[in-house]
Amino acid sequence: MFARRFLISFPIFAVIFVIQETIVSQFRLFGSGFSLFLIFTLLWSALGTPELGALTGFGAGLLMDLSQSSSGPVGQWTLIMILAGFSISYLGYGDDNFRGNPISLVVIVAIAVPITRLVYLILGLMFGGEFGSTLQIFISLIASGLWTVAVVPLLMPFVTRIHSGLFQDLSRG
Template identity: 30%
Template structure:
């Protein structure tokens, strides 16, 4: 994973976790809690792709598992967000940009439903039966509604920030290539303008009497050398040896 992606994903995930634990979890809403962490992972996965999305989801889920108050098995939410990030990253087009907002909204709905069902399944495997007491149907419905309400304010902003970091990295790469090209050109500075030696028109140089004299062109000298070598080859082919 690139350094610029880590530098962007880490503060976004930390801020989302703080807001979710300190604000959203205390609203006492019916059903599920709005999952801001999930929306951040989805937004980054839509830009970074399936590999970056899986790594981001795993790191975000592990941080949520370790953050207090953690009342579930450590690693369960990391597995859920890792799978969701991988699946959301698969919808990233080759151009890197979605033509409409329909696909991100569909991905948000699928992530809300899939994360709730997967979290309940993982909880049942490790002995966590909290989802059974609340009702899986109510959890899926409330999670989908809450995430859809938060998605227009979260996912576009996260995607814009992620695309900006990607574009900056691409610009830096192009700038480094341009700097290398400039270094190569400076290495051939004797062919650059202002040195008096050019392959185009000759430069005028003041002579002793004050009359301008024309500096011979490199192209004409190379042409003369090529002509002599061609003549010598032609005479050798004919079998004539010139003294």
């Protein structure tokens, strides 16, 4: 069942990944901008079960690792996204008040994006990476949270509609 769900949602993630790598990466925005793919993945995970969140994070992280601009070893984003996907879905699982409230989703994703990037940073430092000045990192993390607040409301109708359509149909089938 999980494999089936994963395979069904994979083309959607592949399209968002291509959009991120080809279009979003053309813009140099304030505070190093935002990652549409990361936001989409966390929002998608927040709407599912913890198992699905972890599996979604695994697939999404694998794609992020395949990006040529990913600086760490293959598997670094995968590991972080598994934990991020699982955690964000675990927080809201079983609580319909949480999932039914768009503001809660915006807030949780806006918090999760900088935290995910911070964990990536810490793990990257452990692997010997260098990431610039503390101030730049701080600005970048804060800006990514703010960009997420702006982007999630635009993405939410699209994501919730596809997510519910896909998984309701599956549960009926």
